[in-house]
Amino acid sequence: MSGLLLERVRVRAEGIEVITTRKLTKQYGDLIAVNNIDLDLAEGDVFGFIGPNGSGKTTTMRMIATLLNPTHGEAYVCGKSIYTDPAEIRRMVGYMPDFFGVYDDMTVIEYLEFFAATYRIDAHARRGICEEKLELVDMSFKRDAMVNQLSRGQTQRIGLARVLLHEPQVLLLDEPASGLDPRARIEIRTLLKRLGELKKTVVVSSHILPELADVCTRVGMIEKGHLIIDGNVEEVMRRARERLVLHVKVKAGRGSGEWSGETDAAATDRAAGLIEQSDLVESVTIDSGTILATLVNDVMDYTELPTILIERGFRIEMFREEDVNLETAFMHLTKGLVQ
Ligand code: ADP
Ligand code: MG
Numbered sequence: 001m002s003g004l005l006l007e008r009v010r011v012r013a014e015g016i017e018v019i020t021t022r023k024l025t026k027q028y029g030d031l032i033a034v035n036n037i038d039l040d041l042a043e044g045d046v047f048g049f050i051g052p053n054g055s056g057k058t059t060t061m062r063m064i065a066t067l068l069n070p071t072h073g074e075a076y077v078c079g080k081s082i083y084t085d086p087a088e089i090r091r092m093v094g095y096m097p098d099f100f101g102v103y104d105d106m107t108v109i110e111y112l113e114f115f116a117a118t119y120r121i122d123a124h125a126r127r128g129i130c131e132e133k134l135e136l137v138d139m140s141f142k143r144d145a146m147v148n149q150l151s152r153g154q155t156q157r158i159g160l161a162r163v164l165l166h167e168p169q170v171l172l173l174d175e176p177a178s179g180l181d182p183r184a185r186i187e188i189r190t191l192l193k194r195l196g197e198l199k200k201t202v203v204v205s206s207h208i209l210p211e212l213a214d215v216c217t218r219v220g221m222i223e224k225g226h227l228i229i230d231g232n233v234e235e236v237m238r239r240a241r242e243r244l245v246l247h248v249k250v251k252a253g254r255g256s257g258e259w260s261g262e263t264d265a266a267a268t269d270r271a272a273g274l275i276e277q278s279d280l281v282e283s284v285t286i287d288s289g290t291i292l293a294t295l296v297n298d299v300m301d302y303t304e305l306p307t308i309l310i311e312r313g314f315r316i317e318m319f320r321e322e323d324v325n326l327e328t329a330f331m332h333l334t335k336g337l338v339q
Helices: 004-005 058-063 088-091 110-116 123-134 152-164 181-199 232-239 266-276 304-311 327-333
Strands: 017-028 031-042 046-050 072-077 095-096 170-173 201-206 217-225 228-233 245-251 281-286 289-296 315-321
Touching: 017 058, 017 201, 031 058, 031 123, 031 201, 031 217, 031 228, 031 232, 046 181, 058 289, 088 095, 088 304, 110 123, 110 152, 110 232, 123 152, 152 170, 152 181, 170 181, 217 232, 228 232, 228 304, 245 266, 245 304, 266 289, 266 304, 304 315
Parallel strands: 046 201, 046 217, 095 170, 170 201
Antiparallel strands: 017 031, 017 072, 217 228, 245 289, 245 315, 281 289
């Protein structure tokens, strides 16, 4: 497993690089909060930045947003350097911090118009743009509500509308789903998908592991400042597995051969025995009629197994890999990692 920690999985998305970091590092005294992070994100990427509290997510995002200087290393947004072009980067980036204050005594629309003015959006265009962003985050129905009377989920959505006002190409969203109820989380996920479809590049952080699996095109896992793995979701899951486990269900074959009249249970036992003889297989158990075959480490191609079963006349009712979710993937990948 330790080799995997060093092995970087990188499945490059087609398209233009929008965010690039090279050896991006932030040190506070003896603490290396962000340690030599290399990232390459393209247009339309929705990147789930996953790691426990204190692992360096906020620090990384603030450096990319030009709000914090690295100790060393590079970061570029659309080819612009955080050192030489911070003003241009701020125009291209919408950064939503994990906590942001909202102002009392303002309606939703007034709040957005206030920020539109600070972004120097033309006075004539302002109202229209604010209405459009409210629509995008499904909050038009609250346009005249007071901002301090919104639920946390609604506040997050208004926060998102606010960072979209200046049409940023890049969105850095720091834990937008934290503290939300399940329904509001789903709404945020729907919004993230929509942003990816609009060809934005989105970095969204979370310390809750499975939360982002189905909306992200890519995930990166960070622990103690190290980016342990990044790639597309399937790839990360696959790499994270210690060993593949296959779930197989067979039925007795039809016909009049040697095994005619065999029960399904007997066929299952016999199929399990056959599978166990394969060099690809480490161990086999049967659980409620399903054969669980654990493959030898690093075996990824197991096509010969169904072939053997079919040749022997079994009918295959199910043949699939065991699911691995982001949570187990993360646990596998971070096991034993010490800084
Ligand atoms: P995350 O967002 O993943 O929870 P952070 O990026 O906020 O993590 O923090 C990473 C590490 O850097 C933590 O150990 C945190 O305590 C430390 N840290 C963050 N900001 C500062 C600071 N201004 N001074 C000293 N240490 C800091
Ligand atoms: Mg944070």
